[in-house]
Amino acid sequence: MTSFLRDVRYTLRIFAKNPGVTCIMVFSLALAIGANTAIFSVVYGVLLRPLPYPRPDQIVSVNEVSAKGTLMNFADPNFDDARSLNHTLQGLAEYASVVESVSGTSEPARALVAFVSKDFFHVMGVHPVIGRDFSAEEQKAGATPVLLVSDNYWRQSLGASADLSRFRLRIGDRVFSVVGVMPPGFHFPSASDIWYPRELEEVYPSRTAHNWRAVGRLRDAVSVDQARADLSGIGKGIAGVHGKESPYMLHDIALAPLQETMTRDVRPALILLLGAVGFLLLVACANVANLLLSQASARERELAVRAALGAARRTLVLQFLTEALVLSLLGGLLGVFAAVWGVQGLLALAPNDLPRLESVAVNLPVLLFALGVCVAVAAGLGIFAAMHAASGDLRGALVEGGRSQAGSRGSQKIGRAIVAAQVAVTLTLLVGAGLLGRSLYRVLSVDPGFTTERVLTMSLDMPGTEGPAAKALRSAQFSELFARLRAVPGVTEVGAANEIPLNGGLSDGMFFEANPQEQPKTFDDFDRISKDKSRTGDADFCAATDGYFRALGIRLIRGRLFDERDGINAPHVALITESLARIKWPSQDPIGRMIEFGNMDGDLRLLTIVGIVSDVHEEALESRVRPTVYVNLLQRPRGTLTVVMRANSEAQTVFSAARAILHEIAPEVPPRFRTFSQVYAASVGSRRFNTLLVGAFAVTALLVALAGIYGVMSYTVTRRTREIGVRMALGAQSRDVLLLVLRQGLVTALIGVAIGLVGAFALTRTMQSLLFGIQPTDPLTFFGVAAMLTFIAIVASYIPAQRATHVDPIVALRYE
Numbered sequence: 001m002t003s004f005l006r007d008v009r010y011t012l013r014i015f016a017k018n019p020g021v022t023c024i025m026v027f028s029l030a031l032a033i034g035a036n037t038a039i040f041s042v043v044y045g046v047l048l049r050p051l052p053y054p055r056p057d058q059i060v061s062v063n064e065v066s067a068k069g070t071l072m073n074f075a076d077p078n079f080d081d082a083r084s085l086n087h088t089l090q091g092l093a094e095y096a097s098v099v100e101s102v103s104g105t106s107e108p109a110r111a112l113v114a115f116v117s118k119d120f121f122h123v124m125g126v127h128p129v130i131g132r133d134f135s136a137e138e139q140k141a142g143a144t145p146v147l148l149v150s151d152n153y154w155r156q157s158l159g160a161s162a163d164l165s166r167f168r169l170r171i172g173d174r175v176f177s178v179v180g181v182m183p184p185g186f187h188f189p190s191a192s193d194i195w196y197p198r199e200l201e202e203v204y205p206s207r208t209a210h211n212w213r214a215v216g217r218l219r220d221a222v223s224v225d226q227a228r229a230d231l232s233g234i235g236k237g238i239a240g241v242h243g244k245e246s247p248y249m250l251h252d253i254a255l256a257p258l259q260e261t262m263t264r265d266v267r268p269a270l271i272l273l274l275g276a277v278g279f280l281l282l283v284a285c286a287n288v289a290n291l292l293l294s295q296a297s298a299r300e301r302e303l304a305v306r307a308a309l310g311a312a313r314r315t316l317v318l319q320f321l322t323e324a325l326v327l328s329l330l331g332g333l334l335g336v337f338a339a340v341w342g343v344q345g346l347l348a349l350a351p352n353d354l355p356r357l358e359s360v361a362v363n364l365p366v367l368l369f370a371l372g373v374c375v376a377v378a379a380g381l382g383i384f385a386a387m388h389a390a391s392g393d394l395r396g397a398l399v400e401g402g403r404s405q406a407g408s409r410g411s412q413k414i415g416r417a418i419v420a421a422q423v424a425v426t427l428t429l430l431v432g433a434g435l436l437g438r439s440l441y442r443v444l445s446v447d448p449g450f451t452t453e454r455v456l457t458m459s460l461d462m463p464g465t466e467g468p469a470a471k472a473l474r475s476a477q478f479s480e481l482f483a484r485l486r487a488v489p490g491v492t493e494v495g496a497a498n499e500i501p502l503n504g505g506l507s508d509g510m511f512f513e514a515n516p517q518e519q520p521k522t523f524d525d526f527d528r529i530s531k532d533k534s535r536t537g538d539a540d541f542c543a544a545t546d547g548y549f550r551a552l553g554i555r556l557i558r559g560r561l562f563d564e565r566d567g568i569n570a571p572h573v574a575l576i577t578e579s580l581a582r583i584k585w586p587s588q589d590p591i592g593r594m595i596e597f598g599n600m601d602g603d604l605r606l607l608t609i610v611g612i613v614s615d616v617h618e619e620a621l622e623s624r625v626r627p628t629v630y631v632n633l634l635q636r637p638r639g640t641l642t643v644v645m646r647a648n649s650e651a652q653t654v655f656s657a658a659r660a661i662l663h664e665i666a667p668e669v670p671p672r673f674r675t676f677s678q679v680y681a682a683s684v685g686s687r688r689f690n691t692l693l694v695g696a697f698a699v700t701a702l703l704v705a706l707a708g709i710y711g712v713m714s715y716t717v718t719r720r721t722r723e724i725g726v727r728m729a730l731g732a733q734s735r736d737v738l739l740l741v742l743r744q745g746l747v748t749a750l751i752g753v754a755i756g757l758v759g760a761f762a763l764t765r766t767m768q769s770l771l772f773g774i775q776p777t778d779p780l781t782f783f784g785v786a787a788m789l790t791f792i793a794i795v796a797s798y799i800p801a802q803r804a805t806h807v808d809p810i811v812a813l814r815y816e
Contacts, residue, residue, distance in 0.1 A: 007322035014323065022327075025288045028704060029331025029377065032284035034338030035277045035697065037362070037370045042350075043270050044369070045360035047263050052126035052185060052359075055217075060224065061261035062092065062214040062231060064250035071254060073210040076203050078238055078250055082214070085234045088227040090219050091119035094198050094212040097189045101461040101669045104169040105157045108670040110461060111187075113171060113578060114199055123189060123217040128180030130154070131164050139197045145176040147196040151184040151493045165388040170668065172463045172639065174200075185358070206523055207238075208248035208510075209599070215258060228255040246540065248510055262355050268769050269690050275763075276432065276697045279425050283701040285377055286326070286422045287708045290415050290478070292385040294711070317386040323373075324382030330375035334368065347609050349692065351685030364761070415712045416748045422705040424759055425751025427789050429698040431760040434781040435771055436691040442773030443684055449616035449625065450501060450552035455676035456651055457500060458643040458658055460669055474637040475568045481643070481665050482547065488657045490649025495547030498638045500676075502683035505619030506540035511597040511629060513537075515585075520604045529596070537584045539576075540618060540626050541600040543633040543641075549575075549613060551646045559591045559611030572635050575608035577615045580627030597629055603636055620683055623774040644676070651675055690770065702789070706796045713745050713800035724804055734805035741804050743799025746790075753786050 003679065015022040035160065050056045062072040064078060069568050074082070074094065083092040094117040101110045107188045118139045127133055128148060138146050147169065149802070154160060158167055158178070167178040176196060188194070218227055235253030243249065340362050350357060462474065499506055513535045520526045530536050546562040548554075557578050574595065583591050590609050598604035607629070615625040633641065647654045655673045662671055681688075717724070724737055764776040 006324060007319050009325045010319065010667065012322045015326075018720055019289055024707075025291050025327055026330045026334065027636035029328060030285040031700065031704075032281040033332045033335030033370060033373055033377070034342060035335075035700075036281050036373055037275045037335055037339035037366060038272075038342035038346060039273050039693075040369050041339065041362050041366045041780075042360050042364055046354065046356045047267060047270060049356075049359050049365075051259050056259065057257065058090075058218040059123065059125075059257050060089075060216050060218060060227065060256040061258045062211065062216050063254045063409045063785075065235065065252035065254050067247055067251045072248075072250065073718070074212045074214050075207045075209050075250075076212070077205060077207050078235075079212060079214060080240055081233055082253060085228075085237075086230055087228040088219055088222045089216040092214060092216040093120035093123050093125045094214055095189055096198070096212055097192050097328045099193075099459075099461055100171050101463075102169055102176075102194065103668045104167065108668050109157065110670050110672055111153065111193045111195045112191050113165050113196070114189055115198040115497055116195050117198040120195075120198075120215070123215055124186075125217070126183060127188050127616055128703060129183045130162070131178070133180060133182030134197055140202070140594045140792050141199055143197065143200065145174045145196065145200060146179045146370075147171075147176040147194050148180045148182055149178055150187055150193040150196075152187075153193040154181045161290060163466060169194075169771045171196075173466070187358075189813040190722050206527065206599070207242055207250070208527075209692045210248065216255075218588065224255065224257060231255050254709055255309050266686075270688065272432070272690065272767060272770065273693055274336050276694045279429050280697045280701050280704075281373070281377075283422050283429075283704050283708075285380060286418045286425075287704050287711075289381055289384055290418050290708055290712055292324070292381060293415055293418070315499060317730060320386035321378070324380075324385060325378040328374045328378035328381065331377075332370055336362070336370050339370070346693075349689055351689050352682060353686065371441035401775070415716075416744070419705070419708050419712050419748050420752035420755065422701075422708045423749055423793065424756035426698070426701045426705040427753055427756030427785060428760040428763060429694070429701050430785045430789065431756075431764060431781060432767060433691070433695040433698040434785050435764060435767060435774060435776060435778060436687075436694055438778065438781060439770070439773050440684070440687050440691045441774045443621045443687060446617065446621045446801060447678075448501060448621060449614055452680045454648065455551060455653055456645045456647055456751060457676060457679065458655075458662070459643070459672040459674075460641055460643065460662070460666075462639045462641070462666065462669055463647065471637050472568050475634045478545075478634060478637060478641075482545065484661045484665075485643065485658060488645075488647075488649075488654060488661075491645050491647045491654060493547055493551040493646040494643065495545045495549065495551045496633055496641045496643045497542055497544035497548045498633065498641050499542060500642045500644065500679065501552075501618050501619075502620065502679055503617050503625075503642075506626075506628065507600060508540045508626070509540060509597065509600045510536055510538055514594050514596045514606055516594065516606065518596075519606055520598065522606075523599065526596065526599055537580070537595075538627070539580055539597075540628040542618075542628055542630050543601070543636055543638050544630050545633045548633075548644055549555055551644045552616075554616060555614040557612040557614060559609075561611055561613075562634070566632050568635050570635070572603075572605045572607050573610045573632055575611045575613050575630040576609055577625070577628045578612055579615045580629065581612050581623055583627055596628070601631075601636055601638070603616065607631060636705050668669050687770075687772075688782070702746055702792070706792060709745060709749065709793055709796040710800065712748075713741065714803075716744065717741060717800045737805045738801050741798055741801035742794065746794055749793030749797075752793075753790055756789075757782060757786060 051059065053059060062074075062082065064074055066072055073096075079092075079094055083089075086092065095114055097112055097114040099110055100113040101108055102113070103109075118136075120136075121127055121133060129151075131148075134146060134148075137143060149158065158164075161167070164178045164180070169176050169178065171194070181197070198212070216227075218224070231253040232255075235250055238248065239251050260484055343360060347357060347360060352799055482494045482496065485491060510530060512530045512532070514520075514529065517530055520529060544562075549556065549561055559575075561575065562573065574597075576590060584590065585593070591611065594606045595609065595610050596604070613630070616628070617623060617625055618628065619626070643658075645654060645658070651673075658673070659671060662669060727740075728737065759781065761777060767776050
């Protein structure tokens with residue numbers, strides 16, 4: 001320990017003698033270690049940190065599987081069979097969550113409300129910390145409505161009152177009693193704040209009505225593979241008994257760990273980011289290695305003196321390891337402080353759909369990761385410097401008295417090899433960033449099928465509408481709301497739809513072409529008639545008003561939009577998109593035809609097609625347009641809708657007026673206001689986040705690599721001063737010296753570019769799922785990045801080369 005402390009003190013003196021170089025090395029490592037720590041904190045919090053539930057490895061997500069292999073939610077009869085027939089699960093529960101308007105507190109608010117079936121809290125292993133759970137009598141159809149609230153909701157909306165019995169919350173047309181408060185931090189599913197029994201909701205007998213997600217808990221000593229085989233057998237049995245004719249009928253049942261399911265969509269992007277900062281760390285370490293190499297070469301005489309005085313090679317090696325450890329720990333300490341700030345920035349930039357953000361923090365596992373990185377960096381750098389410095393003839397260096405350039409040729413070759421490696425890694429990062437950037441550009445270049453400028457939105461969650469009378473009142477309420485909003489100064493058009501584009505997508509289902517004599521009376525009739533596949537089709541379903549199409553600039557291709565003829569008691573009408581007309585009626589006129597699509601909203605009245613509108617990218621810009629059926633929102637009113645307003649006025653002015661109008665018409669409904677530009681930006685948030693971070697890491701690596709090129713070329717010029725002087729004394733011109741040095745820098749850069757192209761060609765194939773519109777081997781990106789990096793490398797070599805042309809041969813020779 002005494003020897004180690006002595007080495008540490010000596011290391012600090014060495015660093016103090018070269019503060020500039022020391023600061024550069026510490027800063028380089030701090031930057032790379034900080035970036036790695038920050039990204040790992042996100043990766044750990046989202047992908048690796050166990051779910052905060054008892055035995056989280058036992059909790060699994062269960063889904064139906066369609067004939068195409070896609071995952072679907074459960075239909076009620078299929079869920080009942082899966083729950084009763086399995087032998088590998090302790091429990092299986094249904095759940096769903098929607099945003100609802102909740103009143104009964106100081107003011108109405110929007111909250112995410114989850115409907116959960118019996119066994120849900122048993123499966124999750126979580127129970128109320130205040131109050132009680134649902135009783136068996138409360139988990140039956142027609143039971144007295146009760147609910148549980150989250151700890152946050154209890155504190156913020158209920159004032160953290162211990163007396164829950166005095167609260168009555170209205171959701172839709174029900175009034176609920178609050179019976180319990182869940183533990184702090186529990187918000188599953190998604191960000192739910194309220195839970196009530198799923199059994200209060202309607203049960204749908206159709207095996208193709210996929211409304212519910214399912215979560216289960218494995219029995220003790222049962223593996224995921226065993227449970228998967230058990231549930232798969234049940235699914236195939238259901239499909240065998242009830243047929244596979246419908247594309248919406250299950251063909252199998254899939255099972256996966258819940259944590260894996262929650263993070264499946266973001267896993268590739270986070271792994272990419274972790275790999276990107278890993279490359280940045282390699283570039284930074286290479287830069288520090290080059291600086292240590294130059295320092296070791298300058299210390300050859302010192303090492304020779306120490307060896308002559310009896311220092312063993314082991315002692316010299318330990319000295320270099322100590323120096324690398326101190327350097328790495330200093331960089332790591334600063335890097336951790338930078339990571340704390342960096343994580344806050346990442347959370348601010350992160351898209352809203354990134355799961356488990358509440359688990360992201362610089363905690364003990366993250367600090368242990370940072371420490372491990374520091375130790376690995378110290379070991380690598382220390383061994384590299386020690387092997388180089390202690391491998392030569394130390395006594396020979398002392399005999400030569402420091403005049404010779406003993407070992408300099410080898411040092412220069414190693415330095416250039418390190419720079420070539422830096423260039424290769426940097427090129428790989430730049431190619432990845434270029435591919436992501438070009439993908440983002442391609443996505444933003446997609447015509448969404450609508451306009452976003454000067455469009456404002458107001459999302460509403462109205463109480464449910466059951467029965468013809470309630471629907472008529474709701475339709476009249478909507479008409480009044482839209483009319484008064486059109487009167488707001490600056491508002492030129494008002495419409496509404498149950499879902500707007502780029503906000504999650506529409507529900508899809510199967511419709512069939514019908515005639516008036518085939519009006520279904522029940523869903524059994526629907527299922528029977530729809531077995532004729534020549535008359536069926538698949539499409540998304542949306543309820544909208546005529547103003548919705550005008551406000552968003554969705555073009556009318558043929559026919560007409562909804563108008564005043566389409567009252568709630570008039571024959572129900574529909575619009576279809578041109579893609580649906582092309583697919584279902586390729587050489588026919590669909591206008592005037594009748595379709596049945598009542599399985600989407602429970603209304604079995606036939607729909608007459610009155611118009612064709614242009615296609616819209618509903619789910620995402622990079623997703624293909626889907627055929628869509630639009631029904632009239634005023635004929636089939638929905639509880640959840642978004643009002644769209646085209647306005648020439650300031651957004652806040654319109655929002656204030658709309659809020660006042662809504663408060664007069666429906667005071668219990670809290671609105672959510674956004675501009676459509678915000679909706680559009682959020683839809684590409686994940687792609688922009690990935691591009692921004694990878695681009696930032698690539699640019700940082702480029703700057704570090706350029707500093708490495710400049711440093712090596714400067715070091716080379718300094719070490720070759722005598723040689724350059726001799727050449728110029730023998731008649732070499734400045735141009736010859738310039739080309740000599742530039743050629744060396746260019747060869748080094750080209751070797752790095754060649755290696756980097758091969759590496760990028762191999763590695764970017766793993767990015768396929770993150771790209772849009774281009775291939776991972778896009779030649780334009782590869783060529784552009786290679787050319788840019790080569791040019792910048794030449795510029796970085798030019799300054800030392802220019803300095804070499806000013807060497808005075810007399811002074812150089814006299815100095816030697």
